Amino acid sequence: QETGWRTFFVDPQVKSLISTALANNRDLRMATLKVQEARAQYQVTDADRSPQLNGDGSTTYGGKLKGDTTTSSDYAAGLNLSYDLDFFGRLKNLSEADRQNFFASEEARRAVHILLIANVSQSYFNQRLAAAQLQVANDTLQNYQQSYAFVEKQLLTGSTTVLALEQARGMIESTRADIAKRQGQLAQANNALQLLLGSYQHLPDDSPSSAVDLKGVTLPPSLSSEILLQRPDILEAEHSLRAANANIGAARAAFFPAITLTSSLSGSSSELSSLFNAGSAMWNFIPKIELPIFNAGRNQANLELAEIRQQQQVVNYEQKIQSAFK
Numbered sequence: 001q002e003t004g005w006r007t008f009f010v011d012p013q014v015k016s017l018i019s020t021a022l023a024n025n026r027d028l029r030m031a032t033l034k035v036q037e038a039r040a041q042y043q044v045t046d047a048d049r050s051p052q053l054n055g056d057g058s059t060t061y062g063g064k065l066k067g068d069t070t071t072s073s074d075y076a077a078g079l080n081l082s083y084d085l086d087f088f089g090r091l092k093n094l095s096e097a098d099r100q101n102f103f104a105s106e107e108a109r110r111a112v113h114i115l116l117i118a119n120v121s122q123s124y125f126n127q128r129l130a131a132a133q134l135q136v137a138n139d140t141l142q143n144y145q146q147s148y149a150f151v152e153k154q155l156l157t158g159s160t161t162v163l164a165l166e167q168a169r170g171m172i173e174s175t176r177a178d179i180a181k182r183q184g185q186l187a188q189a190n191n192a193l194q195l196l197l198g199s200y201q202h203l204p205d206d207s208p209s210s211a212v213d214l215k216g217v218t219l220p221p222s223l224s225s226e227i228l229l230q231r232p233d234i235l236e237a238e239h240s241l242r243a244a245n246a247n248i249g250a251a252r253a254a255f256f257p258a259i260t261l262t263s264s265l266s267g268s269s270s271e272l273s274s275l276f277n278a279g280s281a282m283w284n285f286i287p288k289i290e291l292p293i294f295n296a297g298r299n300q301a302n303l304e305l306a307e308i309r310q311q312q313q314v315v316n317y318e319q320k321i322q323s324a325f326k
Helices: 012-024 026-047 090-157 162-197 232-253 298-324
Strands: 052-063 071-084 258-269 281-290
Touching (some): 026 090
């Protein structure tokens, strides 16, 4: 899903790095796989609400161990149809829970997507800043070295003191230490950016000549509550809460009877050619009702578990709202 970053960032270098990260970053790839997993799980659960039609076939060979060694054969084939009426909404709620979990996983992926863009741009700016600071330190060292050479000449003519020369030497050593520090910071910035990119990429050289272009970037002074409520972390929490509510419905439905309709059409014959003749066909229709009587408190425990998890999601949703409005 496009988040508008291509129009927000105008620096082509930033755009290139963000595009690379979106294509290769492992955190984003994992989040995308979780979306695909949640979608598949929803499809599995939702399929349970539809009639199930299966076919089967078999061949049986038999005969006596002694005496007449003639073997007999029997062929059978059939279709079986079953359907859970789901009067009390157990399957419907399970399907709804997985649907909301699918939506939540998509919002989680979107959050990773946005965070990755922000982290890549921030790391790029940090790397440019570190390169600029290193360049300043190198220029400062060059100036101090020139100053030292000038003071050294003055000392030879007697127009300055040894103390002044040592002070100039001290400034050089201090700047060299600062350069080593800046080099370490630049290396850390490069490593952080490479990690986000997901694969080794050629980064901007250490020279800060490629200036960060922020022309045209404007931020609104404030954001409305409607926009804040569209944050992916809030939407993820909202869908997770809805999934928890649906799980409560499924847990409650487990206390009620489950009614299943099963029907089959089959044929059996000793000759394969007559297997599908009308005279060999049989059918049956089996309504089945299953009523929970005793399960050692399993259904009650499942309901309590679903309610506790729903309360946890309420707290999580409230936390996300509070964090957004800070």
